[in-house]
Amino acid sequence: MTTVTPAGQRARNAALVRELYDTLYHRYRFDKAGRLFHGGYTDHDPLVEPGVLGPARRFRALADAVPGVCAGIDHLVADNDRVMLFATWTGRTRQGAEFRMHTAELYRTEDGRIAEHWNVADRAVLAGLGVTGLDGNATQPAGPRLVGPHTDTERANAELVLGAYREVFSEHRLDAADRYYHHDYRHHNMRTDQVPDGLDAFKAFFADNIAAFPDLVTSVDHIVADGDRVMVFVTWTGTLTGAWSGGGPSGLPLKMRTCDQFRIEAGKVAEHWEVVDYLALERAGLPTP
Structure with missing residues (x-):
């Protein structure tokens, strides 16, 4: 039996999230993205459909409006079963305008898969793109304080x-x-x-x-x-x-x-x-x- 140390768990989960960004948000492998999500995956972004295919469908809709859009990770902090990061999304709209959006993402992992997701997005950029469904205040349920071992x-x-x-x-x-x-x-x-x-x-x-x-x-x-x-x-x-x-x-x-x-x-x-x-x-x- 292999014992995973706290540092090992953090590194493994950081690698899982980086794989998601490379697979889906850089290489557009919609067919491969689903395997990275836990069967009971929950997404708290109101723009994302329920289920493991929700993130891919949401990204496909964004890519339809901004062809070639991709996301790069700016900062990432891995903490036991949670990974929080800043991402920058760039591309050009169909009208040729530059698209640049900053978001923050929080992922909870379980059994080596992504099980839960929260985010903070600069919705003003999405509103300028004509995205609907932004009428609420983007409230998402809060989570616990620090989880697991820490120094x-x-x-x-x-x-x-x-x-x-x-x-x-x-x-x-x-x-x-x-x-x-x-x-x-x-x-x-x-x-x-x-x-x-x-x-x-x-x-x-x-x-x-x-x-x-x-x-x-x-x-x-x-x-x-x-x-x-x-x-x-x-x-x-x-x-x-x-x-x-x-x-x-x-x-x-x-x-x-x-x-x-x-x-x-x-x-x-x-x-x-x-x-x-x-x-x-x-x-x-x-x-x-």
């Missing part, structure tokens, strides 16, 4: 990130940000390179956010940790009763989903990447990058 450092890193969302973002304690972020931390937005780095810029940015959404609250729906990396799916809720970035006050509600990856160094966030569902911001009445 003390990984657990401490996860608690650091959870504390930042609780204290800084939900309790609006910007004065506490120094405990969670390095002063010169770097910020990467997958859609725009205009986001400034550093803790001072961070505080100014979120001071504007809180002024625009005085009731802003965050909920961490999923979290994974591996080494110095932590990734989360987060739901942001509030009401645009103030002015921000040339928009508002609209009085409209916000329910926005993001995926955020953090690199932790010496007990604080040193680097941050994010994927944002900008359609939610647009519907709340704010301009987007």
Whole structure:
């Protein structure tokens, strides 16, 4: 009997997900993709049909609208039976326009197959493509906290990130940000390179956010940790009763989903990447990058 170590399980599941992207989203092997999914596969993306063939059918529909579209993995964190990643989807529409979409994907594996899937997509790009079925707020069921064995450092890193969302973002304690972020931390937005780095810029940015959404609250729906990396799916809720970035006050509600990856160094966030569902911001009445 072969015993699979935690590190071995993480590597095996990362390889499984990478095989999916190569097989389906790069080589278009629709006939081979089904074997990568567990018989009880569940997909929480409302645009994906139920069953093991749902992802392939959804991708075929996208490829019909964007011939030659493919997905590349930008960042990947494997954590026991879960794999979370950022992906960039590129191609050209039938009208010749450039197509570029950023998504975050979370997969749960079981018995060497993909058993469950959640995602965060920049639905504003899909709306521009004329995709229907985007009327909801893209809510997907939350998952458990860390699952399976982790090092003390990984657990401490996860608690650091959870504390930042609780204290800084939900309790609006910007004065506490120094405990969670390095002063010169770097910020990467997958859609725009205009986001400034550093803790001072961070505080100014979120001071504007809180002024625009005085009731802003965050909920961490999923979290994974591996080494110095932590990734989360987060739901942001509030009401645009103030002015921000040339928009508002609209009085409209916000329910926005993001995926955020953090690199932790010496007990604080040193680097941050994010994927944002900008359609939610647009519907709340704010301009987007």
